[in-house]
Amino acid sequence: MKPEAVLSHPPRVLSQSDREHYFERGYVLCRGALDASWLARMRAAYERAIERSRALGQSDRWFSLAPEHRADAPCVYRIERLPDQDPEFWAVAVESRLADLASDVVGPDVVYRDSMINVKPPGTRGAVTWHQDFPFYPHTNVGTIQILTALHDVGEEQGPLTVIPGSHRGRIFEHYDDEGNWAGEVGPRDVESLDLSSAVELPCAAGDAVLLHPVTVHGSRPNLSGRPRPLLIHGMSAADARSYTAIAWGNSHTGDTLRGEGGRYAQHDELEIRLPPDWSGGYTSIFEHQQES
Numbered sequence: 001m002k003p004e005a006v007l008s009h010p011p012r013v014l015s016q017s018d019r020e021h022y023f024e025r026g027y028v029l030c031r032g033a034l035d036a037s038w039l040a041r042m043r044a045a046y047e048r049a050i051e052r053s054r055a056l057g058q059s060d061r062w063f064s065l066a067p068e069h070r071a072d073a074p075c076v077y078r079i080e081r082l083p084d085q086d087p088e089f090w091a092v093a094v095e096s097r098l099a100d101l102a103s104d105v106v107g108p109d110v111v112y113r114d115s116m117i118n119v120k121p122p123g124t125r126g127a128v129t130w131h132q133d134f135p136f137y138p139h140t141n142v143g144t145i146q147i148l149t150a151l152h153d154v155g156e157e158q159g160p161l162t163v164i165p166g167s168h169r170g171r172i173f174e175h176y177d178d179e180g181n182w183a184g185e186v187g188p189r190d191v192e193s194l195d196l197s198s199a200v201e202l203p204c205a206a207g208d209a210v211l212l213h214p215v216t217v218h219g220s221r222p223n224l225s226g227r228p229r230p231l232l233i234h235g236m237s238a239a240d241a242r243s244y245t246a247i248a249w250g251n252s253h254t255g256d257t258l259r260g261e262g263g264r265y266a267q268h269d270e271l272e273i274r275l276p277p278d279w280s281g282g283y284t285s286i287f288e289h290q291q292e293s
Contacts, residue, residue, distance in 0.1 A: 001107035001143055001238050001267060009108050012100035022105045026168035026216035029202055030101055033209035034149055038096050043151055045088040046117060046230055049079045066121055076228075079117040081251040089115060090253060093234055098147050098209065099258040102236040105211055106143040109239035109260035113137070113144070114249040117151075120220070120229040126159060127222040129185045130194070132167075134214035135175045136184070136276055137247060141269040142168075143238030146212045150204040151230045158229040159221035160203045161210055164194055168215040172273045182277050186217060239263030248279035 003023045011019060014030065022028040034042065053063050054071040062085060064078040082089035093099060093112055102110045120126040133146055154160045173190045177183045186194075194217060202210055212218065223229050235249075240263045247254055255262075 001141075001240060006105060006107045009103075011104045013097050014101065014104040019104055022211055022213065025165040026213040027163050027165070027202075027218075028105075028211050029204070030209045030211065031205070032207050033097055033101060033147075034092070034207040036207070038092055039151070039207045041088055042092060042149075042232055045082075045086045046079070046151055046232075049082075049085060049117070050074050050076065052085075053079075066125060075121050076119045077121065078119060080249050082115045082117065083253050084251045092232075093253075094258060098149070098234055099236065101147060101209065101211060102145050102234075103259045106145055106236065106238040106241070107260075109263060110236050110258045111239050111262060112253050112256045112258050113235035113237050113243075114247055114251065114254060115232070115234045116249055118148075118231045118233055120159065120223045120231070122223050122226050122228065124222045126220075126229070128220045130164075130191055130217050130219045131175060131185045132173060132215050132217055133212065134172055135273060137214075137235070138244045138271070138273050138275060139237060139241040140244070140266045141238070141241045142214055142271075143241040143267070144214045145236055146214070147209050147234045147236065148212060149209040149232040149234075150206050151232055152206050152227075154204045154229055154231075155225065156201065156203055157225045158223045158227070160201050161212075161218060161231075162199050162201045162220050163212070164196065164199050164217040166198075167194065167217040168213040170215075172215055172271065173217075174274045175276070176274065238267075240265055240267040242266040245275060246278065246280035 018028050053074045053076050059065045062080055063076055066075040066077055069075040099110050173186045175184055
């Protein structure tokens with residue numbers, strides 16, 4: 001659904017100016033997206049996941065682990081396929097305001113794609129270089145979204161999400177290196193074309209959510225706080241946005257309708273985008289791919 005059509009529908013949560021900000025700037029911050037009750041439930045589910053990770057010696061389809069991960073000192077990059085690990089994570093996708101937020105910017109018909117928690121442990125390995133989300137999961141149109149919700153306060157020392165406003169109106173960059181290997185980041189020459197001086201950091205209070213356009217260039221600095229920084233991330237899409245490739249972190253609910261009706265039609269934007277590798281066998285995490293590159 002085109003932006004003008006989305007904006008013609010009454011909003012569920014955001015103000016009309018917030019919705020316009022999303023389309024003009026490529027992101028919008030929603031304060032208090034999760035209330036205290038939902039926040040407590042998500043924190044408890046997150047802690048249960050960390051406890052499960054203690055039994056692991058290496059990454060698997062549920063957890064992406066840092067090299068220093070140990071049973072007595074868990075260090076997790078990412079917790080994946082959340083609803084298949086804990087029903088609380090599916091409940092928040094269906095019952096909270098998060099899907100309503102998605103409908104405010106992709107249209108009234110919203111389908112679920114995936115969800116994960118990016119933990120960002122302390123240290124330099126938690127830095128994320130500039131990238132766009134859309135090259136990881138190209139669809140027939142850009143009516144897809146990531147909703148990033150802070151489970152705890154995210155201060156400047158923790159390397160909050162940093163966006164380049166308006167970059168979603170530019171190119172969709174290739175995320176491969178010069179040898180044709182997937183790098184999961186915008187290449188150095190393309191970074192030179194970006195106005196990095198306009199970058200905006202987005203510190204958040206617990207329960208705040210950032211709605212991120214899939215073509216907005218973003219990254220984050222290392223987490224220098226000494227504490228993990230868990231972000232609950234939900235991927236949702238307009239029902240008329242159909243994936244060209246396998247969903248890297250798909251789970252048993254991928255494709256389920258969250259709001260409105262499931263799509264019978266696909267809307268096609270005019271796009272020029274290099275397809276990612278075949279993710280049908282799974283994907284680890286952006287932290288690992290960017291470090292390898």
